[in-house]
Amino acid sequence: MKALWLRQWRMLWRDREFLFLLVWIGLLAWRGYRSQSMLFVFMTMILPVVTSVSHRRQDIRSGYDQMQDALPYRKEDPVIADYLCGLCGAVCAALLMNLAGVWPSRMIRLFPTAPLVFGALYLPWKFVTSNLRLQILCEIISAFFIAILYHLRNIPIVIRPVPMPVCIGINALIIVFYLASMAFAIWGARKKEGAV
Amino acid sequence: MSGAIEIRGLRKKRGKFLLNDISLDIPYGSVVGILGENGAGKSTLLRSVLGILKKDAGELRVLGCSDLRSHPEVRSRIGFVLDPIGIPDVFNAKDLNAIYKDTYPAWSEETFFSILTKLEADRNQPIGKMSHGSAQKTAIACALAHDADLLILDEPSGGLDPSARAQVIDLLYEATREEGKTAVLSSHITSDLEKIADRIVILKDGEILLDEAKDDLLEAWRYVSTSADILEGIAAQDVAAKRITPYSGEAVLRKEAVTADMQVRPASLEEVFTALVKGVI
Numbered sequence: 001m002k003a004l005w006l007r008q009w010r011m012l013w014r015d016r017e018f019l020f021l022l023v024w025i026g027l028l029a030w031r032g033y034r035s036q037s038m039l040f041v042f043m044t045m046i047l048p049v050v051t052s053v054s055h056r057r058q059d060i061r062s063g064y065d066q067m068q069d070a071l072p073y074r075k076e077d078p079v080i081a082d083y084l085c086g087l088c089g090a091v092c093a094a095l096l097m098n099l100a101g102v103w104p105s106r107m108i109r110l111f112p113t114a115p116l117v118f119g120a121l122y123l124p125w126k127f128v129t130s131n132l133r134l135q136i137l138c139e140i141i142s143a144f145f146i147a148i149l150y151h152l153r154n155i156p157i158v159i160r161p162v163p164m165p166v167c168i169g170i171n172a173l174i175i176v177f178y179l180a181s182m183a184f185a186i187w188g189a190r191k192k193e194g195a196v
Numbered sequence: 197m198s199g200a201i202e203i204r205g206l207r208k209k210r211g212k213f214l215l216n217d218i219s220l221d222i223p224y225g226s227v228v229g230i231l232g233e234n235g236a237g238k239s240t241l242l243r244s245v246l247g248i249l250k251k252d253a254g255e256l257r258v259l260g261c262s263d264l265r266s267h268p269e270v271r272s273r274i275g276f277v278l279d280p281i282g283i284p285d286v287f288n289a290k291d292l293n294a295i296y297k298d299t300y301p302a303w304s305e306e307t308f309f310s311i312l313t314k315l316e317a318d319r320n321q322p323i324g325k326m327s328h329g330s331a332q333k334t335a336i337a338c339a340l341a342h343d344a345d346l347l348i349l350d351e352p353s354g355g356l357d358p359s360a361r362a363q364v365i366d367l368l369y370e371a372t373r374e375e376g377k378t379a380v381l382s383s384h385i386t387s388d389l390e391k392i393a394d395r396i397v398i399l400k401d402g403e404i405l406l407d408e409a410k411d412d413l414l415e416a417w418r419y420v421s422t423s424a425d426i427l428e429g430i431a432a433q434d435v436a437a438k439r440i441t442p443y444s445g446e447a448v449l450r451k452e453a454v455t456a457d458m459q460v461r462p463a464s465l466e467e468v469f470t471a472l473v474k475g476v477i
Contacts, residue, residue: 002298003295003296003297003298003299006294007284007295010286010291011284011286014291062280062282062284062285063278063280063281064283064284066243066248066278066282067282069246070248070271070274070276070278071299072269072270072271072272072299072300073268073299075265075266130250192250193250194244194248195248196249196250
């Protein structure tokens with residue numbers, strides 16, 4: 001587990017594309033903060049997903065993912081490592097959204113767990129199915145859902161004060177959804193017998 | 197069943213390719229060379245053994261375990277090199293050492309770096325910036341640095357220059373001489389397998405064409421030069437391949453078919469392989 005965690009972070013840290021992406025997201029968040037535009041807010045959330053998808057394709061092409069299967073990790077270890085990375089990404093996204101304008105700032109203060117929804121939708125598929133086409137289809141559907149949210153960005157939303165129990169309830173539901181997604185991925189990883 | 201690898205009726209379809217009805221028993225302590233043309237099924241077989249690919253049918257036991265994917269403690273006793281090697285491009289040898297010492301209980305940092313030094317592989321350069329040969333050397337060091345009981349090596353010497361190949365084969369020879377260590381190597385470089393393997397399995401179109409002890413295989417076949425007339429008179433089942441010119445003929449023949457009027461020398465593994473698989477000399 002420690003090895004996988006180390007592997008993920010070293011991969012990200014050594015990857016100049018990722019560092020470039022961080023700077024880019026930071027600039028977008030700042031631009032969003034200055035212009036109060038939801039375009040930049042959603043860009044900050046969509047870009048990590050897009051990068052993750054492109055890295056995933058690279059993993060498949062280069063055979064990294066198949067090599068992982070031959071290393072002596074427990075089946076749930078890669079899942080937990082991915083979901084921990086997703087959690088870190090969600091914390092970063094929440095911090096950036098807090099900077100990215102009045103609307104998102106108010107929203108993220110009420111629902112700081114909101115970015116986890118993206119991770120819960122996108123992360124499980126590579127563990128659940130070994131059929132590459134089905135994986136890609138599930139990931140495209142997840143990305144499509146995110147794109148729909150993006151197209152809703154111009155709907156004027158007024159964040160009204162929400163009672164604290166409702167806030168806590170919705171945040172708890174999102175966390176449960178994320179954990180359920182992880183449990184689903186662990187179930188899939190345990191069931192999987194190898195690549196198709 | 198009590199060998200290092202036991203395979204019964206393994207079947208695996210990948211696209212249009214079919215690995216069909218493979219049965220193999222590889223005892224502990226043996227070094228098996230898998231030979232075959234490109235696309236014969238060597239990588240599919242080795243990836244199925246490693247549990248990377250899901251078998252369609254058949255039985256498979258590796259180090260006594262029939263479900264390798266659920267037993268990381270058994271996988272930790274296996275050293276492997278894949279083709280392509282599958283190590284992320286951004287890592288260098290030092291990163292791999294840091295990661296694998298938390299991955300393999302028996303990982304030896306000292307062995308890892310001493311192999312890299314022996315093979316003259318760079319330890320600071322990321323894999324993506326290395327030549328194919330250097331990346332291959334790093335992958336081999338990873339496979340050998342945790343005292344694995346079973347080595348599964350897919351084209352371990354592919355892409356290496358002749359001197360590096362000799363070094364790698366020498367290392368593998370040392371690693372597999374220890375009692376109980378088992379190795380399965382695929383290659384189409386027959387001279388490498390001739391040096392190290394004690395048993396040869398030839399795959400053709402996804403099926404086992406031949407499975408024999410190397411010494412028996414080389415003992416069974418002879419390379420002969422003689423007249424075309426004499427060669428024409430030999431029974432077809434004794435001839436693996438022949439080349440007849442208007443003046444003379446050459447052939448790879450069964451030892452029993454050799455007669456006194458032929459010039460004879462032992463056939464090399466490459467000659468036997470090309471004769472059996474392609475029917476050419």
